[in-house]
Amino acid sequence: MGRYVARRLIQFLPVILGTLFLLHILSVLTIQIVGDPVRALFGENAPPDAVIQQLQSQYGLDDPCLETTGNPCVGMFVDRLGQYAQGDFGVNFRGRPVMEMFLERMPVTARMALIAILFETVVGIFLGVLAGLRKDKFIDNFVRFSTVLLIAFPVFVFGSLALLFVGLKLGLYLRNSEWAPEWLGQMFNVGYNPDYPWLSLMLPGLVLGSFSLAAIARLTRTSLIENLRSDYVRTARAKGLTTSRTVGIHTLRNSLIPVVTYIGIDIGLLLGGSLVTEGIFNVPGVGQLVFLAIQANDTPVIIGVVTILTVVFLIANLIVDILYAALDPRIRYE
């Protein structure tokens, strides 16, 4: 186990450097081809060159290598890495550090992502097990049909519809009704309410987790069906173990291995989806920061936050991979 963790950590280094370099080289290439974002910010009413030059140096865009197309700007990348290591991910157009805004908004996004992950794993695995155990019966067809339908809903469509029909119509009815308790109305609210830090994130969290819920349910179903056919399950049954033990202990544990891998990938989806749900439900999290920065054309914030989120994603994946080895002993001997 220790050797596996060490090897995984050593592999992690080139991947994180490579990903940051990819982000760097693509942004440098784009700037070289289409011109720098400071000028784009002003459009046709450009201020004097001195102002532009001052802004360029403020955002680290004054490197001469940005003027020759095709130059990878390695020196600039090394400088940036040094800044990243000190927690400096740039400033927004008003001069506030991106890292500071990120840390301020992180707890809300973390809560919403936690709700989404809990919802999608608990409900997804439950549905997958139900469908897998009754293959080709009604419940199986129902789960298969509803998960395909759920996958076809892009998060922003699902979120907008949920906001309208659940948050507004149902939620307003609940909040105005005599019988419904206060917390029930807050659970289906149209926006974030700081007085209910968990409940008012319920609806955006469920929307965020819905896509992966479908994916997890299908994954669990397929791998459960595959494992139920295997020899060790037949042996367990022949030994006279009860169904709940063969399914619950022997089959399910093995069927959940691909699900754990998926959760690693899923963190990337959740981060992308959080931009959409936080934008729609007005949740003051990290996603909304990017959502608002896009509307304000605040490119340094977009690049800075996406860089931080990429690092978060890679670290989360590393943790999932290590947990995965704890779950599946075969991996360590590779």
Place this chain on the structure above:
Amino acid sequence: MSDISAAQAASAPEPTGAPEETPGSNRTLWGDVRYELVRNPVFWFSAVLVAVILVMSFFPQLFASTSPNTRGACQLENARAKPTWDKPFGYTNAGCDMWSSLIYGTSKSVIVAILVTAGTVVLGVASGTAAGWFGGFTDTVISRITDVFFGLPFILGALVFLAIFPTRNILTISIVLTVFGWTSLTRVMRGSVIATKQSDFVDAARALGATDLFIIRKHILANSIAPVIVLATIGLGAYISAEATLTFLGVGYQRPTVSWGLLVSEGQTLATAGFWHLLVYPSSFIVVTVLAFILLGDVLRDALDPRSR
């Protein structure tokens, strides 16, 4: 052409009255797939839907007489008019006919999806075949590059680069989505090629003195492309969804282009004010289109994967 498609072409114009094929008779792989597909109602449902969507994107004038971009097509006095019996789809925020906006918006999403899928398939098949066939150093380099691309969450990566572009159009959106999308096909193709490489017919061809390029062209590609076809079909739906999401976030198409993502983002704020049709109609067009491609891909996967039968 490869033996398989030649066999398929030969068996395609079967004279009428030929005995019905039964499972277990001598059929090629693709004959098997065809046998599975024509008996599956879900296949027909999704295939017809996909066909309608394609016709809609290339010949919108068949479905709606006037484009919302023609002069005088949109009247501000009609803005946000609710659906009536005459006009069951109502009018958009700009006073354009909702139905024709949706019809003319189809091509914007579909063309991006087709361009991105074509680009990712070419890149993914080429790099995946190279990695799987040559192995060794080539494989290491290509696999590490895909690892690095997987380190960047898809929507976030695409968003950063589209945000830097001052103008976004079909070409820039397609290029950015292709750059971030090809690696998943590379991985699938690589695995598939490695599995095919170990077959006896590849050894036989090599023993007969075939060159690498000949074996790849005649044997490897035809026998390992199946999972790529499935993934590409699902990808068409996924890229339509991705394009609409990016447009919704504000880094995709921009006004005055008519596109589904823009209609939803416009409808999202107005729907809460009582104009539900501005949100519900564009949403359902997106969902039905994505659903059609996902279902088609699912059916193809079931037909192409003999283990699931």
